[in-house]
Amino acid sequence: MPANTMREVGQRIAATRRAHRMTQQQLSSASFVSLSMLRKIEQGSRFPSDDTLDALAAALNVDPGRLLTGHQRTDSRVHDALPAISAAIATHDDPDDGPVRPLHELQLAVEDAVTWRLAAQYIQISQHIPDLLTELARALHTAPLAHRAHVASLLVRAYRCADAVAFKFGARDLSARLIDLMRAAVVEAQDPLLQASVAYVRTEVFFAARAHRPGLRALEQAIDASPPPSTPSATAARGALHMRAAVVASRASNPDVADTHMREATQLSERVPEDIYLGTAFGPDSVNAHKVSVAVSLGDDHVQDALDVASEWKPPEGLPAERRSGFYIELARAQLWAGLADDAFESLKVARRIAPQHTRGHRWAREDAATLRRLKRADSESLTSFAEWIGAV
Numbered sequence: 429m430p431a432n433t434m435r436e437v438g439q440r441i442a443a444t445r446r447a448h449r450m451t452q453q454q455l456s457s458a459s460f461v462s463l464s465m466l467r468k469i470e471q472g473s474r475f476p477s478d479d480t481l482d483a484l485a486a487a488l489n490v491d492p493g494r495l496l497t498g499h500q501r502t503d504s505r506v507h508d509a510l511p512a513i514s515a516a517i518a519t520h521d522d523p524d525d526g527p528v529r530p531l532h533e534l535q536l537a538v539e540d541a542v543t544w545r546l547a548a549q550y551i552q553i554s555q556h557i558p559d560l561l562t563e564l565a566r567a568l569h570t571a572p573l574a575h576r577a578h579v580a581s582l583l584v585r586a587y588r589c590a591d592a593v594a595f596k597f598g599a600r601d602l603s604a605r606l607i608d609l610m611r612a613a614v615v616e617a618q619d620p621l622l623q624a625s626v627a628y629v630r631t632e633v634f635f636a637a638r639a640h641r642p643g644l645r646a647l648e649q650a651i652d653a654s655p656p657p658s659t660p661s662a663t664a665a666r667g668a669l670h671m672r673a674a675v676v677a678s679r680a681s682n683p684d685v686a687d688t689h690m691r692e693a694t695q696l697s698e699r700v701p702e703d704i705y706l707g708t709a710f711g712p713d714s715v716n717a718h719k720v721s722v723a724v725s726l727g728d729d730h731v732q733d734a735l736d737v738a739s740e741w742k743p744p745e746g747l748p749a750e751r752r753s754g755f756y757i758e759l760a761r762a763q764l765w766a767g768l769a770d771d772a773f774e775s776l777k778v779a780r781r782i783a784p785q786h787t788r789g790h791r792w793a794r795e796d797a798a799t800l801r802r803l804k805r806a807d808s809e810s811l812t813s814f815a816e817w818i819g820a821v
Contacts, residue, residue, distance in 0.1 A: 434472045434473070434474070434475045435472030436472075437469070437472075437475065437476065437495065438469050438470045438471055438472040439470075439472070440494075440495050441469060441470055441476075441484060441488075441495050442470040444488050444490060444494070444495065445470075445488065448488055448489075450488075452466055452467060452470070455484065455487055455488070458487035459480075459483040459484045459486065459487035459488075460483060461480055461483055461484060465480070466484075469484075478555075481495060482549075482551055482552060482555075486547070486549055486552065489749075489781065489782070489783075489784070490784055491784035491785055491788060492505075492551065494784070494817075505551055505554070506550050506551060506554045506593055506597050507597060507599075509554035509555060509558070509593075510554070510593070510594065510597070510599050510602060512554075512558035513554070513557060513558050513561070513590050513593070513594065513602065513606075514602055514605075515558065516557075516558040516559070516561040516562045516565075516590075517561060517587075517590075517605060517606065517609060519562070519565070520561070520565045520609060521565075523562055523565040523566040523569060524562070524566075525566075526562070526563070526566055527563075528563060528566050528567045528570060529563065531567075531575060531578065531579070534563070534564065534567060534579070534582055535582060537556075537560055538560070538564075538582045538585050538586050538589075540556075541553055541556065541557060541560065541585075541586060541589040542585060542589060544589070545588070545589045545592045545750070546705075546748035546749065546750060547748070547749045547750070547783070548749050548750040548753065548783035548784075548785050548786035549785065550592070550593050550596060550597070550785045550786075550789070551785065553589050553590070553592065553593050554593050557586065557589055557590045557593070560586055561583075561586055561587070561590060564579065564582055564583045564586055565583065567579050567582075568580060568583060568613075568616075576616060577616060577617050577618045577619070580613045580614070580616035580617040580618075581614075581617040581619055581622055583613045584610050584613045584614050584617055584622060584626065585707075587606050587607075587609050587610045587613065588606075588610060588625075588626075588629055588707070590606050591603050591606040591607060591610070591629065591632070594606060595632050595636075596786070596789050596790075597789055600636045603632060603633070603636070604633050604636075607626075607629060607630050607632065607633055610626050610629065610630075611626055611630065614626045620653075620654065620655050620665075621654075621655065621661055621662065621665045621706060621707075622707065623650075623653075623654075624650060624653075624654045624655075624665040624666070624668070624669055624707070625665065625668070625706065625707025625708060626707075627646070627647065627650030627654075627669060628647075628650075628668055628669060628672050628707065628708055629707075630646065631643050631646070631647060631672055631676060634646065634676065635676075635679070638679075640676050640677075640679045640680035641680050643676045644673060644676045644677055644680060644682075644685070647669055647672055647673040647676060648673060650669055651666060651669045651670065651673065654666045654669060657696060657699065660699075660700055660704060661704070661706055663696050663699050663700055663710075664696075664700055664704050664706045664710040664711070665706055665707075665710075666696060667692075667693050667696035667697055667700070667710045667711075667715075668693075668706070668707070668708045668709075668710040668714075670689045670690070670692040670693035670696065671689070671690070671693045671710065671714065671715060671718045673685075673689040674686045674687075674689035674690040674693060674718060674722050675718060675721050675722055675725060677689060678721075678722040678723075678725035678726045679725050681726070683726055683730070686722050686725075686726065690715070690718070690719060690722060693710075693715050693718065694715055696710075697710065697711055697712045697714070697715045698712070700712070702746075703746065703747060705748075709747060709748055709751060713741075713743060713744060713746070713747050714747065714751065716737055716741045716743075717743055717747070717751055717752075717754070717755045719733070719734075719737050720734045720737050720738065720755055720758050720759055720762070721754070721755075721758050723737070723762065724758045724759075724761050724762050727765070731762045731765050731766055732766070734758070734759060734762035735759075735762055735763070735766060738759050738762075743755050749782050749783040749786070750783055750786050752782045752783070753778075753779040753780075753782040753783035753786045753787055753790075754779075754786070754790075756775045756776070756778045756779035756782070757775070757776065757779045757787065757790050757792055757793045757796075758792070759775045760772040760773075760775035760776045760779070760792075760793070760796055761792055761796055763775060764796050764799060764800065769800055769803055769804060772796060772800060773800055773804075773811060773814070776793055776796065776797060776800075776814065777814065779793065780814075780817075780818075787818070788817065788818050788819065793818060794818050794819055794820045795820075797811075797814055797815045797818050797820040798815060798820035800815075801815045801820065
C-alpha cells in the first residue's frame, strides 16, 4: 500500500474524529480498536483492515467509504456478500456438520446482529450473518426438544437481519426466500408475539410487488390473530401491526383506512409510556415517525401533515438509527414537494449523519438528491458532493 494513501486515510480518520469532538482514547473505546493501533493508523504508518475500518466507521457513525480513498462503495461490498447468504439458506434443512456454540453464545451473536440492523450497519451484517445462519440451522437440527423453540426464535431473528440486507439492497427474491423461512421457523418458536413481528416483516413482499391491497389484508388478518393488548409487549406487537397497516393503506391510496389504523396505533401507543422493542420499535415516537411516512405516501393534500408533525417533534436518540434516518428521508421528500429545497437538503444530510449506509441505499434519498441538484445546479459544491456520494449523478 503506497505510503501517501496510508497517510491520507489516517488524516481522514483523524479529521472525522475531531469533527465528532472525540479524543483518540474515546474513539479507541467506542470502536474496540486499540489506542496504539489507532495512533499508528492516524499517523499513516499502519493501514486499517476491513474489520478495523468498519469498527472505526461504526463508532464515528459514517460510511466506511468516506474514510478510505478508492475503497468499494457500501452497496458493492454488500452485494458481493449476498451469494454467501443465499448459500447459507440453501442448506437450511440439511446443514453441513460442524461446531455449534452453546445456546447463550448463539443468543449473544444474534443480539449483535440485531444491534447492527437497528443501527443500519449492513456491511457488518453481510459479513457475519452467513456463518451465523449456517450455525443456527445446525443448532436447530441437533437441539434437544426442550431447546428447539429457543433456537427457532434465534433463527427467526437472524433471518430478519439477513433480510434487512437483502431487502434494502434490492435482492427481492432473496428477501422473499428469507421471509418464507422466517414464517416456517416462527411456527416452531411457538411465540405469538414473534409471529406478529414476522407478519410485520412479511409486508416487504407486498411492497416489492406493489401489491398493497393484498398486503393490507394480510396485516389485518395478523392483527386479528395477535394476542389481545393486555401486556406492554402484546400492546407493542399489535400497535406495530397497525402502524404498518396505516403505511400500506396509504400506499394503496386509501386515506380513510390509513387514518383508522393510525388512530388505533396512536391509542395503543398511549398505553406504552416509551418506545419498546419487540421485533420492531413501537411507542409514541414510532407512531409520530409513521405519521410522516403515511402523509408522504398519500402525497398531494397530505404533505402539510408531514411538515406539521416535524414542526413539533423530532425523533429522539433512543429510536433505532434506521427509523430516525428514514424519518428525515421522508421529511426531505415532503419538504421538496412543498418547495423547501434548502430544508430538504438539510434533512438528507441529517439522515446521512444518523445512518449513512441506510441513506445511501434508499431510493427516495437518491431520487431527491438528484432533483435537488437539478433545481440548484449553481449552488454550493456540498450539494454536488452529496449527490456524488449517494450515487445521484
